[in-house]
Amino acid sequence: MKLFDPGITPKLLTALDGTPITSQEAWASIRRPEIVEMLTREVYGAAPGRPDNLRFDTVVNDGDALEGKAVLKTVTVSFEGPYGSWSFPFWMFTPKHDQPVGALLLICIGTKEDKLDITRKVKSPAWPVEEIVARGYAAVAFHYESLAPDNTECFSHSVHSCFSQQRSGDSWGAIAAWAWGAMRVMDYLQTDPDINKSRIGVVGHSRGAKTALLTGMLDTRFSAVFSNNSGCMGAAMTRFKGGESVAQINERFPYWFCQNFRKYDDDVLAMPFDQHMFLATIAPRLLYVSSATNDEWADPDAELTAVKLAGEAYRLYCMNGIRDTLYPVPDKSYGGAGIGYHRRTGPHGLQVSDWMHFIDFLDARW
Numbered sequence: 001m002k003l004f005d006p007g008i009t010p011k012l013l014t015a016l017d018g019t020p021i022t023s024q025e026a027w028a029s030i031r032r033p034e035i036v037e038m039l040t041r042e043v044y045g046a047a048p049g050r051p052d053n054l055r056f057d058t059v060v061n062d063g064d065a066l067e068g069k070a071v072l073k074t075v076t077v078s079f080e081g082p083y084g085s086w087s088f089p090f091w092m093f094t095p096k097h098d099q100p101v102g103a104l105l106l107i108c109i110g111t112k113e114d115k116l117d118i119t120r121k122v123k124s125p126a127w128p129v130e131e132i133v134a135r136g137y138a139a140v141a142f143h144y145e146s147l148a149p150d151n152t153e154c155f156s157h158s159v160h161s162c163f164s165q166q167r168s169g170d171s172w173g174a175i176a177a178w179a180w181g182a183m184r185v186m187d188y189l190q191t192d193p194d195i196n197k198s199r200i201g202v203v204g205h206s207r208g209a210k211t212a213l214l215t216g217m218l219d220t221r222f223s224a225v226f227s228n229n230s231g232c233m234g235a236a237m238t239r240f241k242g243g244e245s246v247a248q249i250n251e252r253f254p255y256w257f258c259q260n261f262r263k264y265d266d267d268v269l270a271m272p273f274d275q276h277m278f279l280a281t282i283a284p285r286l287l288y289v290s291s292a293t294n295d296e297w298a299d300p301d302a303e304l305t306a307v308k309l310a311g312e313a314y315r316l317y318c319m320n321g322i323r324d325t326l327y328p329v330p331d332k333s334y335g336g337a338g339i340g341y342h343r344r345t346g347p348h349g350l351q352v353s354d355w356m357h358f359i360d361f362l363d364a365r366w
């Protein structure tokens with residue numbers, strides 16, 4: 001991480017016209033919408049809303065999953081857009097309870113067969129279904145590439161191509177398409193009587209974590225957002241970031257963001273925003289950021305700085321974030337009323353211990 005300099009950091013609580021933001025009302029009606037609009041136009045691109053003809057088909061409903069402890073559902077989400085139709089599956093293991101339970105939706109990256117084996121023969125630490133269900137939460141997941149491939153073909157056969165055949169400067173990128181998928185799963189979760197609608201969190205790792213944060217910014221029905229090792233254009237401050245830069249991410253993954261974002265490749269100081277503002281759009285809902293000690297490409301310190309700065313928005317709601325002077329002991333979890341943080345020892349990755357910290361954080365607040 002480079003040295004933090006408040007003098008060149010856009011102020012979270014100052015509106016574009018210079019007005020200081022000092023109340024919840026001003027945050028919710030002026031500053032937050034301003035930030036959402038700016039990040040949509042300049043970084044992630046504008047996604048369409050919920051299609052009118054969205055359909056859910058429960059194609060598997062197994063009341064005897066995980067040795068009878070859970071109900072497994074496979075649900076297919078389908079819609080028709082002006083230029084084509086699309087469908088994608090998601091999976092959910094819901095613990096058997098007499099009351100509706102909270103749910104954690106994983107935006108799953110990586111190889112689907114390894115990460116999302118619903119037969120549970122292959123168990124990935126990135127989706128520890130048995131542990132999540134044992135803690136009383138539904139484990140829900142979809143695979144990100146079922147919305148749009150994670151390569152330069154991304155716009156030709158994907159949800160993008162169902163809505164439009166042309167792209168402009170602020171058209172949605174791949175991350176916005178993956179987030180759009182998470183919002184459609186949320187549309188379904190709103191209809192499931194076994195799920196507590198006020199306790200639905202979204203979880204992502206790395207590019208999936210950038211996506212989880214965007215989902216949380218765009219869809220306030222998610223009451224908790226978990227970002228694991230999200231790095232560049234996720235939770236890490238861009239201005240003071242070591243590791244991956246904007247020029248590098250745009251070079252390797254030009255399709256992740258909207259075209260407007262390219263203009264910052266060599267001039268990040270021209271950004272009228274930074275990632276503390278992205279994180280703050282979650283306020284006053286629960287936000288949890290996790291880093292890993294050896295994940296220099298993501299830059300744990302740049303993530304922690306953004307987390308601390310985002311706390312200003314929570315303070316408007318009389319909720320504390322992470323104290324400014326904190327330098328975290330690895331593997332220990334820190335939490336204010338609204339924001340949690342931990343730094344796991346080890347490399348980039350989503351581990352069972354990360355999930356257990358997330359659930360401890362929720363249990364103490366839900």
Ligand code: GTR
Nearest residue numbers: 205206207208231232244249
């Ligand atoms: C890297 C990329 C990061 C991060 C990571 C991942 O190659 O540079 O921004 O998202 O991939 O998703 O694993």
